[in-house]
Amino acid sequence: MKTSSNDDWLPVRAVVRSCRRSWSRTGDAEVGTAGEYVVTFSYEVDGRTYRSWYYAGTFHKEGKTLEILYDPHHPSKNTGSEYYGLFWARAIGWVMGGVILLFFFWLEHRQ
Template sequence: MRRLTPNPEFPWLETQARVTSCKYDFGEGRALAFGIPTSKHFLITFSYYAHGKTYTGEFTSRTYLEQGKTFNITYNPLAPQQNNRAANIPDTKTPLFAIGIIGSVILSLVWFAMMRGCH
């Protein structure tokens, strides 16, 4: 997922976010996905108040953040659900799954082609 950046025409606003949970992320299958483990282990969930509503987001971190801790974030005033922290979680599950399916199909076709040539 691409990291969102503020538009110079509409500067993003700063506010305080509060950690609502911090869980250790075992990286379900990341070690199996081409043997590339991730160095970010904690999944941080947070909330912030903007334009009369509460919004939530999550990001990964190498360090543990205590529940209730506050930190600064910036958000898009035109779309307050967009913020500079929640966009840094890479969305790699779907591409890796698709690569696995495509690779399986290709290997099956190669196997069938080799077996057919043996007659």
């Protein structure tokens, strides 16, 4: 789970809703990532329920509670979520892949 340097984030109790092994595809076979689980959790702020997830090295039983911090200005942002970091990692990967493809296209067609 991420940690936050923002002192104005507030604590809240989150409840584990599910925990499953993380799977990745290798060719046509599905292979479990050793020791990695995807934990889905929910928490409530001002009567509204938010759901998020994170990667864990151990299994978490459904119903387990944990304390996370959330941004009071944007309650969907929390210290438990993997979403934002994963989004930027994918975005950077796509951009770099595009640059590499353009470079090879340029090499192929230069005179």
